[in-house]
Amino acid sequence: xxxxxxxxxxxxxxxxxxxxxxxxxxxxxxxxxxxxxxxxxxxxxxxxxxxxxxxxxxxxxxxxxxxxxxxxxxxxxxxxxxxxxxxxxxxxxxxxxxxxxxxxxxxxxxxxxxxxxxxxxxxxxxxxxxxxxxxxxxxxxxxxxxxxxxxxxxxxxxxxxxxxxxxxxxxxxxxxxxxxxxxxxxxxxxxxxxxxxxxxxxxxxxxxxxxxxxxxxxxxxxxxxxxxxxxxxxxxxxxxxxxxxxxxxxxxxxxxxxxxxxxxxxxxxxxxxxxxxxxxxxxxxxxxxxxxxxxxxxxxxxxxxxxxxxxxxxxxxxxxxxxx
Numbered sequence: 001x002x003x004x005x006x007x008x009x010x011x012x013x014x015x016x017x018x019x020x021x022x023x024x025x026x027x028x029x030x031x032x033x034x035x036x037x038x039x040x041x042x043x044x045x046x047x048x049x050x051x052x053x054x055x056x057x058x059x060x061x062x063x064x065x066x067x068x069x070x071x072x073x074x075x076x077x078x079x080x081x082x083x084x085x086x087x088x089x090x091x092x093x094x095x096x097x098x099x100x101x102x103x104x105x106x107x108x109x110x111x112x113x114x115x116x117x118x119x120x121x122x123x124x125x126x127x128x129x130x131x132x133x134x135x136x137x138x139x140x141x142x143x144x145x146x147x148x149x150x151x152x153x154x155x156x157x158x159x160x161x162x163x164x165x166x167x168x169x170x171x172x173x174x175x176x177x178x179x180x181x182x183x184x185x186x187x188x189x190x191x192x193x194x195x196x197x198x199x200x201x202x203x204x205x206x207x208x209x210x211x212x213x214x215x216x217x218x219x220x221x222x223x224x225x226x227x228x229x230x231x232x233x234x235x236x237x238x239x240x241x242x243x244x245x246x247x248x249x250x251x252x253x254x255x256x257x258x259x260x261x262x263x264x265x266x267x268x269x270x271x272x273x274x275x276x277x278x279x280x281x282x283x284x285x286x287x288x289x290x291x292x293x294x295x296x297x298x299x300x301x302x303x304x305x306x307x308x309x310x311x312x313x314x315x316x317x318x319x320x321x322x323x324x
Contacts (some may be wrong), residue, residue, distance in 0.1 A: 002324075003095035004304040007058045009049040012305035012312065015061075023099035025073030030102055032085060036118035036298075037093040038064040039307050039320040040151065041215075041240055046091055047308075052265075053090050061308075062093025062322075066108060066117035076102045084108040086117050088125075090265070094304050096324050103272065106279055109287050119151070119293040119319035124282050125275070126237065126264040127155040130213060131163065132278070133267070134260045135233040139164030141210035142229070144200060145185075146220050147240055149176035149317040151293075154183050156213045158291045165211075168203055170196065170220070172314070179317040183294060191220060200227040208255075213237060221245040225255075232257035240314075294318030 003020045025031050043061040045051040069083045079085070079102055086108055087093075087100045108117050131137040143160040147153045148169035160167040161184040169185035171177050177188040189199045200209060208229035214221055218241025225234055225247060234257060252259055268275045285291045296316045299307040300323060307320045 001096040002301060003060045004062070004301060005058045005060055006047045009047065009057065012044070012047065012308040015047065015305045015308075017302050017304070020095075022097050025071050025076075025099050027074045028076060028102055029073040029099050030069050030076060030079055030085075030105060031071040031073075031097055031099050032065060032067040032087050032105070033070045033097055034065045034067040034093065034095060034324050035114035036066045036324070037062045037322045038119040038122060038151075039304075039311055039322060040064070040122055041238065041311055043094075044308050044312050055091055060092050060094045061304075062095070063090055064088050064118055064120075064122045065093040065098060066114040067098075069105075070097065073102075079105060084114075086121050088121055088268070094301065094322060096301070106283075109283050112286065115295060115298060115321050115323065116293045118321055119295060120282070120286070121279065122264070123151040123155040123293070123319065124159070124291060125268070125278065126152050126262065127159050127213070128278050128282055129264050129267050129275075130235045130237060130262040131156065131159055131211070133274070134262050135211045135213075135235055137163050137165055137211050140166070142166045142168065142204055142207075143211045143213060144168045144170065144209040144224060144227075145180075145213045146170050146191075146224060147214075147216040148180045148185065150215065150240065151316075151319045152215050152237060153213070154180070154294050154318050155291070157183050157185050159285075160184075162285055162290045168200065168209065170224075176317050179294065196220060196223045197227050200224070204229070208232065211235065215239075216241045217245050218243040219245075222247060222251075225251050225257075225259075228255045228257045230256045234259045235262050236260065237262045296320050298323050300324075
């Protein structure tokens with residue numbers, strides 16, 4: 001089978017595509033023939049050795065796939081050969097086949113295509129866990145989404161609207177904000193040209209926002225924190241800007257707000273039953289047409305480096321997907 005390999009840590013240009021042996025399922029695993037693989041920001045970090053998990057080269061990046069079950073290992077029940085599934089892993093997805101633990105695989109709904117399926121679980125799982133479990137976002141509350149045109153950002157907009165919140169989308173260009181509007185955002189902030197604090201203050205009438213969803217970090221976190229409402233919840237999702245901000249702790253004291261960490265990967269391992277229920281609810285929302293991944297572009301496996309660079313240089317609205 002063909003696989004994208006990281007043989008040496010570094011930028012996407014160092015990746016190669018080679019023929020490697022097909023995987024065989026260990027006990028409790030299934031092998032999935034990959035039809036599509038979502039490209040995510042953590043993939044750009046893991047190939048540089050900058051992610052929380054640091055596999056030894058050579059390895060294939062890629063943490064979410066959609067495909068067809070090819071083999072079922074010993075001890076696996078409830079999953080049959082030929083089943084259409086969505087799978088999650090820390091790495092290994094940018095390949096024509098992948099071995100996955102059976103508990104990391106869920107059935108695809110009827111009518112769901114492989115491309116949106118491969119762009120679904122990480123972004124929507126992260127955003128649903130953030131908004132529902134960590135922030136307990138309620139109808140009529142105000143949600144500010146930073147980096148709103150990215151994969152998790154658009155998922156947060158759609159889920160915020162599904163919950164019944166008013167959603168303010170912040171992004172770095174008018175083109176990205178247009179996509180945010182198309183995906184349900186009520187108000188828009190261009191933080192490349194607007195004063196973030198002034199715009200949020202004007203939009204909320206000085207009340208502030210109840211929940212901030214921050215996958216960006218860098219220079220935007222503190223201004224957003226300063227515009228929190230009383231009893232607000234600031235969600236720390238990631239640091240796509242590359243800088244982990246240092247926050248003055250007098251701010252949550254004065255605002256009476258919470259700073260809440262969101263680590264969906266650890267959540268899926270530590271609370272598998274709750275994650276299973278979340279996945280069921282997300283797939284119900286998809287089937288009902290209330291959420292839908294925004295696909296920026298698809299690339300063949302051989303162009304994985306190009307797809308990853310689109311993410312690195314923030315040229316993507318929504319998700320990029322590799323197809324085999």
